[in-house]
Amino acid sequence: MSAAPDTTGLTFRQDYFADRTAWRALVSLLHDTFGIDIGPLMELGGPDPSSMPFGWFAEDGTLAANLSAFAMPIVVNGRRISAAALQSGAVRPPWRGRGLYRDVTNKALDWCSYQGFEAIVLYTDKPALYEPYGFRTLPMHSFEGDAPKPDGAPDARTLDPRVAADLALLQDLLARREAVSDTLAVTGSPAMFLINTQLDPNVQLTFIEKLDAVIAWKLDGERFILLDVLAPSIPSLAAILGGLGIKPSRAEILFNPEKLGWNGAPLPSSLHGTHFMIRGLDGPELQAPAMLSPMADF
Ligand SMILES: CC(C)(COP(=O)(O)OP(=O)(O)OC[C@H]1O[C@@H](n2cnc3c(N)ncnc32)[C@H](O)[C@@H]1OP(=O)(O)O)[C@@H](O)C(=O)NCCC(=O)NCCS
The missing domain is CATH 3.40.630 (Aminopeptidase)
Structure with a gap:
């Protein structure tokens, strides 16, 4: 998991949401990868102010690879947790298999630990991608x-x-x-x-x-x-x-x-066939069956 990524022709940027051209490159990446349009978010108050995107950009401004972190406070088993969430994880097909996703994942996890978050959560249909980093699936009901x-x-x-x-x-x-x-x-x-x-x-x-x-x-x-x-x-x-x-x-x-x-x-429940994963929370599993509202889905 430590091989250096092949970043030929790419430039790394983080915290780039204030640059509207770079933001549009993310909207395009997520549209092309997942078929979702997060463009309207700008008319609804904008992205979460705690957002920290990590991205590799090609020379023409195309966003080749991205993963974003943001603060997502949650309550688990009656305890308030200062959690971070990872979202918008994608690599465009021409750049896959070069270690770019491993690179942005490591950068995002380093940022989360530097910020002192107690736990990190994410949704994915590929749990195997995150298990090596200590994430585990919490069943949803x-x-x-x-x-x-x-x-x-x-x-x-x-x-x-x-x-x-x-x-x-x-x-x-x-x-x-x-x-x-x-x-x-x-x-x-x-x-x-x-x-x-x-x-x-x-x-x-x-x-x-x-x-x-x-x-x-x-x-x-x-x-x-x-x-x-x-x-x-x-x-x-x-x-x-x-x-x-x-x-x-x-x-x-x-x-x-x-x-x-x-x-x-x-x-x-297997909402959209996705797994809800968590890393870094010690102790027992959920004390009762539960589900994170789909309105918090990220
Ligand atoms: C999944 C995806 C992000 C991988 O990007 P990538 O740049 O090819 O990944 P990397 O080359 O950095 O590989 C990172 C690691 O993930 C593994 N991996 C890659 N694709 C995987 C998959 N579909 N399932 C499980 N593991 C996978 C690699 O083997 C590699 O493992 P290693 O660190 O032990 O060597 C990319 O294929 C993609 O964007 N897919 C569509 C969107 C998506 O599924 N996003 C993530 C889910 S939330």
Whole structure:
């Protein structure tokens, strides 16, 4: 794992997000590699301010290889952890197999350890890529069961993060939110929530004023799917359904529902076939089945 990378014709840069041309090169790399468009992030408050990208650029400005780190505070088993997350890991096909990914991985891990993060997390469909660095997979579970009877009158307003007033409301609640679960949840990372609102067009964002809550949800026939709740005090599932004015027969919660006044059966989840991996956290596995909300997916 220590062979020097072949960096012929390439220039290394880190912390390059302020350079719009370099940022566009990353947008292009991620579009070409994963088919996702993170361009809209710039209209939603920009990348997480803690972001530290590590990239090798070709002479024409093409980003050949990249891996980014950013601070992603989480709560695990009731303990707040200052964690970093790795994301946007990709090497363009002509530059693969030269050790460039190993190089940016080592640089990102060195940066994380210099910054003093307690743990590092990532999502990947290639766990073997990260196991040599001490990452291990944490199994994820969603929760399913009969939906509770809705409680309270409808009070729902759909939000559009591209509308300035709605974005401000979201940012305010993102800053004041309580962790949706104490077993596993993010306690920060507003930029990830905002970009994820743009990546899945089926996710609805609804503000329920009387609950001081924004609900990220979907409906699949009779099944209500709850992705995330932004609120200083997490309301019950019954109050959420009442506020939304819907009466589904089934509910699926994409995080541990311990604060929702409702319980469901845990089901192994392989969100997009990806593994959630963690490095550096000592001690036991998750004390209960859990899942990191897809709105924190990075
Ligand atoms: C996976 C990817 C980043 C590898 O890039 P690369 O520059 O060819 O990788 P490197 O040459 O630096 O190889 C790094 C190490 O990863 C290993 N590796 C490469 N591709 C791998 C894969 N698909 N699965 C497991 N290990 C892999 C290499 O054998 C090498 O191991 P070593 O350090 O023991 O020698 C690149 O193929 C890619 O961008 N794929 C599409 C996007 C993707 O999968 N991103 C990462 C997942 S989050």
